[in-house]
Amino acid sequence: MRRLPLGPGGTLFGRPLNSRLGISAGPLLNSKWVEGYARLGFDVLTYKTVRSAFHPAYNLPNIRPVENREVAAVATRRPPASSLTFAVSMGLPSMEPDVWRKDVRRAKDKIGPGQLLIVSVIGTPRAGGDSEALIADYALCATWAAEAGADAIEVHLASPDPLDGHAQMICESVPLSAQVLYRVRTAVSIPIVAKLGAFRSPRLLHETATKLAPWVDGFVLVHGIQRRVVDEQGQAAFDGSGRDLADVVGADTYPVASRQVEEMLAWRKAGAWDRAVLAVGGITTVERAHHVLREGADAALVATAALFDPLFASRFRQVPASAA
Numbered sequence: 001m002r003r004l005p006l007g008p009g010g011t012l013f014g015r016p017l018n019s020r021l022g023i024s025a026g027p028l029l030n031s032k033w034v035e036g037y038a039r040l041g042f043d044v045l046t047y048k049t050v051r052s053a054f055h056p057a058y059n060l061p062n063i064r065p066v067e068n069r070e071v072a073a074v075a076t077r078r079p080p081a082s083s084l085t086f087a088v089s090m091g092l093p094s095m096e097p098d099v100w101r102k103d104v105r106r107a108k109d110k111i112g113p114g115q116l117l118i119v120s121v122i123g124t125p126r127a128g129g130d131s132e133a134l135i136a137d138y139a140l141c142a143t144w145a146a147e148a149g150a151d152a153i154e155v156h157l158a159s160p161d162p163l164d165g166h167a168q169m170i171c172e173s174v175p176l177s178a179q180v181l182y183r184v185r186t187a188v189s190i191p192i193v194a195k196l197g198a199f200r201s202p203r204l205l206h207e208t209a210t211k212l213a214p215w216v217d218g219f220v221l222v223h224g225i226q227r228r229v230v231d232e233q234g235q236a237a238f239d240g241s242g243r244d245l246a247d248v249v250g251a252d253t254y255p256v257a258s259r260q261v262e263e264m265l266a267w268r269k270a271g272a273w274d275r276a277v278l279a280v281g282g283i284t285t286v287e288r289a290h291h292v293l294r295e296g297a298d299a300a301l302v303a304t305a306a307l308f309d310p311l312f313a314s315r316f317r318q319v320p321a322s323a324a
Contacts, residue, residue, distance in 0.1 A: 004039075004040075004041050004314060004317070005041075005314060005317035005318050006018075006317065007019035007021075007041065007043065007114065007317055008020075008317065008320075010299075012044060012116060012276065012298055012299055013116075013151075013152060013191040013217060013218075013276065015116055015151070016114060017043050017044065017114050017115070017116060018041070018043045018113075018114035018115065019041070019043045019313070019316070019317060020043070020044065020293060020297075020298065020299045020300060021041075021042060021043060021044070021289060021299070021300055021301075021302070021313055021316050022042050022043055022044025022045055022046065022116075022118075022278075022299055022300070022301045022302075023037055023042050023044070023045055023046055023301060023302060023303060023306050024046050024220070024223060024280045024301035024302065024303045025046045025047075025048050025049050025118075025120035025154060025156065025195070025223070026046075026048055026049075026088075026223075026303045027048070027303050027306055027307055028045060028046060028047055028048055028107075029048055030095075030100075030103050030107070031103045031104070031106035031107035031110055034047060034107040034110060034111065034117070035107070035110035035111070037306060037310075037313075038110065038111045038112060038115055040310055040311065040313050040314065041313030041314050041316075041317060042302075042306065042312075042313045043114060043115045043116065043313075044115075044116050044118065044278070044299045044301060045107075045111060045115060045116070045117050045118065046118040046119075046120055046154060046301065047100075047104055047107055047117065047118065047119045047120060047145075047150070048120060049092050049094065049120040049121065049122050049154075049156050050094045050095070050097075050100045050104075050119065050120065050121055050122075050141060050145065051092070051094035051097075051121075051122060051123075051124045051141060052097060052123075052124055052137050052140050052141050052144075053094070053096070053097070053124055054094060054095065054096045055091070055092065055093050055094045055124065056091070056093055057090050057091055057093035058089055058090060058091040058093075058238070058240060058243065059239060059240060061238070062088065062089050062090045062091070062238070063086055063087070063088050063089075063090075064076075064086060064087050064229070064237055064238075065077075065078055065079035065084075065085065065086055066085055066086060066087045066229060066237075066248060067083075067085070068085060068227075068248065068252045071228075072227060072228040072229060072230050073085075073087050073227045073228070073229045073230075073237075073246075073248050074229075074230055074231070074232060074237075075087065075229060075230070075231050075232070075237040076232070083250070083251045083252055084250045084251050084284055084304050084305070084308055085248065085249070085250035085251050085252040085253070085304075086248070086249055086250050086304065087227070087229040087237065087238075087246040087247070087248050087249075088224065088246060088247045088248075088249055089229070089238045089243050089246040089247075092122060092156075092159065097144060100148075101144050101145075101147070101148045102148075104117075104119055104145060104148035104149055104150060105148050105149050107149075108148070108149035108150070108151075109149075116151045116152065117149070117150055117151045117152075118150065118151065118152045118153070118154050118193070119145035119148070119150035119152075119153055119154065120153075120154040120156050120195070121138065121141035121142050121145055121153060121154065121155060121156065122138070122141070122155075122156040122159060123135065123137040123138035123141065123180065124137055125137075125162035125163070130163070131163055131176060131179070134162065134163065134176075134180075135176075135179050135180050135183050136183070138155065138180045138183065138184055139180075139183040139184050139186075139187040140187075142155065142184045142187055142188050142192070143187045143188060146187075146188040146189070146190050150190065151190065151191075152190055152191040152192065152193060152217070153184065153188060153190060153191070153192045153193070154192075154193050154194075154195050154220055155180060155181060155184055155192055155193070155194050155195065155216075156195045157169065157170045157171035157177050157180065157194055157195055157196060157197075158170070158171055158195050158196055158197035158221075158222075158223055158224075161173055161176070163176070169197045169226075171194070171195075171196045171197055171208060172197075172199075172204075172208075174207070174208055174211050174212070177194070177208070177212055178211060178212055178215065181194060181212055181215035181216055182215050184215075185215045185216070191217035191218070192215075192216050192217055193216060193217060193218040193219060193220050193276065193278060194212055194216045194218075194219050194220070195219075195220040195221070195223060196208070196209075196219055196220070196221040196222065197221070197222060197223070197224070197225075197226070198222045198224075198225045198226070198256055198257070198260065199260065202260075202263050205260060205263060205264070206263070206267055206272070209264060209267070209272075209273070209275075210267075210272055210273060213272075213273035213275050216275060217275060217276060218275050218276030218277060218278060218298065219264065219275060219276070219277055219278065220278045220280055220301070221257070221260055221261060221264065221277075221278075221279070221280060221281070222253070222256065222257040222260050222261070222280060222281040223247070223249070223280050223281065223303075224247030224248055224249040224253065224281070225247070225248050225249075225253050225256060225257075225281075226245050226246070226247060226248070227245065227246065227248045228244055228245055229244070229245070229246045229248070249281075249282075249303060249304055250282060250284060250304040251282050251284045251304070252282065253281045253282040254281060254282025254283065254284070254288060255282070256281070256282075257279075257280065257281020257282050258279070258281065258282065258288075258291075258292060260281075261277060261279045261281075261292060261295070261297060262295055264277050265277055265295055265296040265297065268296070269296070276298040276299075277296070277297050277298055278297065278298060278299045278300075278301055279292040279293075279297035279299065279300050279301065280301045280302075280303070283300055283301070283302045283305060284302070284304055284305040285305070286312070286315050286316045286319050287319075288300075289302065289316055290316070290319065
């Protein structure tokens with residue numbers, strides 16, 4: 001861009017920002033993607049989730065446009081123009097640690113003043129491994145990311161619990177999540193945020209956030225909603241074992257995601273705890289981004305919107321928050 005509009009400013013974790021608009025884990029695959037979107041005016045940049053070992057992606061296709069229906073999300077040939085909503089079944093792939101550790105350093109060098117780099121990490125289960133091995137793996141990834149230059153660490157807990165046969169997300173197991181966050185907290189000195197999924201009830205969300213708050217500087221929510229995804233004939237939309245459920249992301253998730261964010265903000269205002277809230281989920285318009293920030297979110301993170309509209313941040317900066 002020849003001239004990027006000035007950002008409205010803000011702070012996160014005590015650091016000054018050009019704006020509180022950013023990108024959640026997923027689209028920023030490496031330092032080139034980080035650099036590109038930093039130049040486009042996104043100021044909170046999340047390097048996609050990394051692991052302690054190489055992990056391949058699922059077979060193609062792994063992203064499909066969907067229509068949300070009562071029983072399931074139904075894959076379509078192309079996204080409706082009015083609703084950018086997708087099912088994502090990637091398998092949380094990762095480059096080798098030697099590759100991503102060097103690349104995170106490059107990404108850090110490519111961002112400018114008033115911008116912040118978050119690195120998302122997840123533990124990788126080992127064959128025959130127990131919870132202690134998984135916890136230690138989370139801490140190892142966080143340590144490597146911090147050493148590589150991350151400004152903050154996102155601990156990805158909104159993933160199926162490998163120790164529970166994938167019956168629940170890791171964040172739904174408070175004891176396991178607390179142990180992971182405690183170990184990461186003792187391993188790194190930079191801010192850490194816990195990524196949470198969609199909870200079945202406000203009470204469960206509140207109890208979980210309250211018990212995890214002592215070990216984190218903030219929460220990221222809600223990155224996607226797990227749903228059964230089928231094609232128009234009712235068959236599984238993604239080929240392969242264990243892919244009947246996928247994360248639905250994009251515009252249609254906004255009502256659920258924003259409600260959960262607003263509940264978190266209300267509890268924080270009531271004094272339950274004082275932690276940052278980074279809003280994610282269905283923020284596909286500039287108006288939605290400004291709305292969650294007005295409600296009190298510390299940052300608004302987009303993904304689908306950034307991919308389909310790379311100039312989203314420029315338009316965000318051009319609209320005064322009071323007018324959005």
